[in-house]
Amino acid sequence: MPRTTRLSSSLLRAAAAAGVAALTLTACGSGSGSGSGSSSAGSGDVKVGLITKTDTNPFFVKMKEGAEKAAKAEGVQLMTAAGKFDGDNAGQVTAVENMVASGVKGILITPSDSKAIVPAIEKARAKGVLVIALDTPTEPQSAVDALFATDNLKAGELIGEYAKAAMKGKTAKIAALDLAPGVSVGVQRHNGFLKGFGATDKDVACAQDTGGDQSKGQTAMENCLQKEPGINVVYTINEPAALGAYTALKAKGREKDVLIVSVDGGCTGTQAVKDGKIAATSQQYPLKMAAEGVKAVVTYAKDGKKASGYTDTGVTLITDKAQDGVTSKDTGYGLENCWG
Amino acid sequence: MTATSTPPSTSSPYAGLKAPTTARRLLMAPTTGPLVALLLACAFFSFSTEQFLTGGNFSLIVQQVMVVGTLAIGQTLIILTAGIDLSCGAVMAFGSIVIARMAAEGSLPPLVAIALGIGVCGGFGLLNGLLVQKIPLPPFIVTLGMLNVAFALTHIYSEEQTVTNLPGPLTALGQTFPLGHTDITYGSLVTIVLFLLLAYALSSTGWGRHVYALGNSPEAARLNGIRTSRLTIGVYTAAGLLYGIAALLLISRTGVGDPQAGQTDNLDSITAVVLGGTSLFGGRGSVLGTFIGVLIVGVFRNGLQLMGVASIYQTLITGVLVILAVTVDQISRKKAR
Numbered sequence: 160m161p162r163t164t165r166l167s168s169s170l171l172r173a174a175a176a177a178g179v180a181a182l183t184l185t186a187c188g189s190g191s192g193s194g195s196g197s198s199s200a201g202s203g204d205v206k207v208g209l210i211t212k213t214d215t216n217p218f219f220v221k222m223k224e225g226a227e228k229a230a231k232a233e234g235v236q237l238m239t240a241a242g243k244f245d246g247d248n249a250g251q252v253t254a255v256e257n258m259v260a261s262g263v264k265g266i267l268i269t270p271s272d273s274k275a276i277v278p279a280i281e282k283a284r285a286k287g288v289l290v291i292a293l294d295t296p297t298e299p300q301s302a303v304d305a306l307f308a309t310d311n312l313k314a315g316e317l318i319g320e321y322a323k324a325a326m327k328g329k330t331a332k333i334a335a336l337d338l339a340p341g342v343s344v345g346v347q348r349h350n351g352f353l354k355g356f357g358a359t360d361k362d363v364a365c366a367q368d369t370g371g372d373q374s375k376g377q378t379a380m381e382n383c384l385q386k387e388p389g390i391n392v393v394y395t396i397n398e399p400a401a402l403g404a405y406t407a408l409k410a411k412g413r414e415k416d417v418l419i420v421s422v423d424g425g426c427t428g429t430q431a432v433k434d435g436k437i438a439a440t441s442q443q444y445p446l447k448m449a450a451e452g453v454k455a456v457v458t459y460a461k462d463g464k465k466a467s468g469y470t471d472t473g474v475t476l477i478t479d480k481a482q483d484g485v486t487s488k489d490t491g492y493g494l495e496n497c498w499g
Numbered sequence: 500m501t502a503t504s505t506p507p508s509t510s511s512p513y514a515g516l517k518a519p520t521t522a523r524r525l526l527m528a529p530t531t532g533p534l535v536a537l538l539l540a541c542a543f544f545s546f547s548t549e550q551f552l553t554g555g556n557f558s559l560i561v562q563q564v565m566v567v568g569t570l571a572i573g574q575t576l577i578i579l580t581a582g583i584d585l586s587c588g589a590v591m592a593f594g595s596i597v598i599a600r601m602a603a604e605g606s607l608p609p610l611v612a613i614a615l616g617i618g619v620c621g622g623f624g625l626l627n628g629l630l631v632q633k634i635p636l637p638p639f640i641v642t643l644g645m646l647n648v649a650f651a652l653t654h655i656y657s658e659e660q661t662v663t664n665l666p667g668p669l670t671a672l673g674q675t676f677p678l679g680h681t682d683i684t685y686g687s688l689v690t691i692v693l694f695l696l697l698a699y700a701l702s703s704t705g706w707g708r709h710v711y712a713l714g715n716s717p718e719a720a721r722l723n724g725i726r727t728s729r730l731t732i733g734v735y736t737a738a739g740l741l742y743g744i745a746a747l748l749l750i751s752r753t754g755v756g757d758p759q760a761g762q763t764d765n766l767d768s769i770t771a772v773v774l775g776g777t778s779l780f781g782g783r784g785s786v787l788g789t790f791i792g793v794l795i796v797g798v799f800r801n802g803l804q805l806m807g808v809a810s811i812y813q814t815l816i817t818g819v820l821v822i823l824a825v826t827v828d829q830i831s832r833k834k835a836r
Contacts, residue, residue: 206807214811238807243814246759252752253563257804260559261550271759274661278754340659 205235205460207453208258208266210251212295214241217425217499218445219269222293225446226267229453235460237453238263245370246339248275255279258288265289265456267449273298273343289459291466293448295344305455305466307448309474311347311422312354314441315394317476317485318420319355321439322392324482325418329391333358334383335366336376336395336404345396348422352394364390369400376403384411395421398428398440405436424477425499432477433490439478445498447472529776530788532827536774536820537795544802551805554681561683564797565690566591566752568790569745571768571775572697573624573738575789578772579701579714580734581781582631582638586623587742588764589649592757594620594746596653599662599756602669609668617743623649624739628732646765653758662756673751686748693744698786710734714781770817771796774824778832795820 209226211219223239230237238261240254248271256279258266266288270276273295280290280302292303300306322331335352338345353359360366364387367379376399383390384407393408395401401421408414414436421428424442431437455466476486477493544551570587577584598616601607607615623645630641672689675682701707709730712720721727749760775792777784800813 214809236807238804240804240810243763247762248753248757249566249749249760253800254804254810256559256563257801260556260801261548261805272661272757274663275753275755275757
């Protein structure tokens with residue numbers, strides 16, 4: 160019976176291995192008394208953690224770049240981590256734990272799930288780690304020490320006001336290409352747009368989720384045009400969704416007579432504003448969020464002063480077709496300050 | 500899962516050691532490679548970071564892998580029968596939302612809600628098993644479909660909302676107790692006990708032998724009087740129940756019911772199984788190997804993080820390790836022939 164013997168011997172070895180592992184585990188347990196929360200009292204080398212929603216989204220890539228620059232300038236060590244996908248709460252929890260274990264002084268985090276991340280943040284703060292939310296607030300907002308973010312409601316309002324002015328009294332048929340249900344950033348921008356436009360959800364002819372993705376934005380717009388061919392204003396959660404909408408409109412020959420507005424201010428998106436594909440966008444500043452976050456941790460490490468409350472990192476309306484009564488800057492400024 | 504008339508266990512655990520080719524077999528054993536990889540990784544991280552080699556950190560790693568680890572036990576059972584389960588993460592997510600909502604909003608007693616959630620997951624497993632066995636459909640397709648069904652049900656039932664304010668008993672397994680200078684979570688213990696339990700069931704019961712036999716050759720197993728149909732359905736159901744336990748562990752770990760959870764856990768569990776030396780072609784491998792596989796992933800993620808290496812490198816290394824593991828499996832299969 161060659162099979163059974165092979166099987167049992169390998170099992171035996173595995174069992175022995177497990178025993179060895181258990182031994183090392185317990186040996187380590189008794190060996191070091193430091194535990195996980197090794198808070199170094201001396202300022203020595205300060206560690207700052209940055210946890211983004213994903214590794215791949217250009218917005219977060221830029222945020223990381225901003226943090227790296229700031230960390231270099233301040234002479235501190237930056238650790239980074241990210242979820243595997245937008246919404247990966249478990250991945251972010253793990254990253255928080257590992258960073259606390261490695262003795263960071265502060266953690267900057269863009270929560271994937273505003274509510275679900277809260278218990279992990281509370282544990283980190285209980286160990287004396289300063290936690291600052293970047294870009295996206297936690298729920299409740301008081302779960303973190305401070306929030307450095309764009310005012311997303313205002314970002315939406317700006318393009319809402321712009322769209323209202325640009326329509327010049329024409330009856331609007333609105334399509335809303337949203338982010339995803341229940342994600343605060345998307346909800347705030349959407350509501351801000353409606354507020355700025357002076358409309359309500361009843362006035363939206365077609366609302367679709369895009370996940371902020373270009374191809375899904377295109378599909379959503381195609382379906383919206385199918386449902387309501389008369390759409391003439393398109394609100395989009397971000398510029399990839401806006402470019403997807405543009406592609407769909409162009410296929411129907413409608414790209415000239417439909418007004419697309421967006422939020423984000425990425426370089427590709429800002430260029431699209433310059434090229435006339437998107438009418439206007441609200442630009443936000445991830446680099447600034449990250450840089451100020453790193454500085455706040457350094458301040459905390461130096462004199463124990465914790466940042467608190469909400470810091471608005473600013474938003475600017477970017478368009479080359481300025482409207483009366485709506486403050487904006489042109490794409491020249493936009494491209495100089497864009498991210499991505 | 501009836502332990503039908505089984506031949507008495509003829510091979511004592513020491514039978515392998517008496518064989519002349521013990522050294523060679525040791526090298527060839529499916530779990531040897533993974534174990535060496537794990538120990539090397541531990542050694543490497545111990546030297547490169549001062550925080551790695553602490554009891555607190557090891558406890559943390561086990562705590563971080565307990566959810567995927569529990570899923571991976573079920574995944575191992577299914578892969579041993581030459582099947583695969585793509586639905587495990589989604590089924591777990593659904594189970595966790597059922598438990599969380601039933602207890603937090605449906606005001607069911609927590610223990611009833613937990614039983615219900617685990618039962619629902621077991622139901623999904625049963626359904627998978629029936630479809631695989633009775634129609635029959637390829638496991639890949641059945642569980643791919645079930646992945647979407649469970650994912651959608653999770654989002655419909657949760658109304659896309661994260662469930663907070665869970666009653667205490669739901670998060671009890673996430674609590675810690677001190678052991679020396681280290682804090683261990685109860686959930687970690689549950690996972691370890693489940694691993695040992697299933698390892699025993701696979702190595703020392705008739706049921707376990709039948710699972711291996713089924714994976715090696717379903718036809719031969721059937722001709723030898725094994726009731727392969729019941730066995731297959733039983734394996735999928737058992738896996739489903741394990742996903743239910745994973746759902747409870749997930750809730751206890753994060754403290755919330757999260758409809759977005761588990762989206763990559765199906766692939767993560769398969770990764771752990773493969774890294775642990777279990778063959779994707781069935782009939783070869785072990786649950787303890789899977790435990791080592793789970794730890795390898797956990798150790799790399801933790802260690803690289805402590806070193807300050809960006810998380811994308813963890814993905815890179817995991818990918819390379821998976822390919823290496825399958826290569827080793829293939830080569831050792833050829834030699835075994």
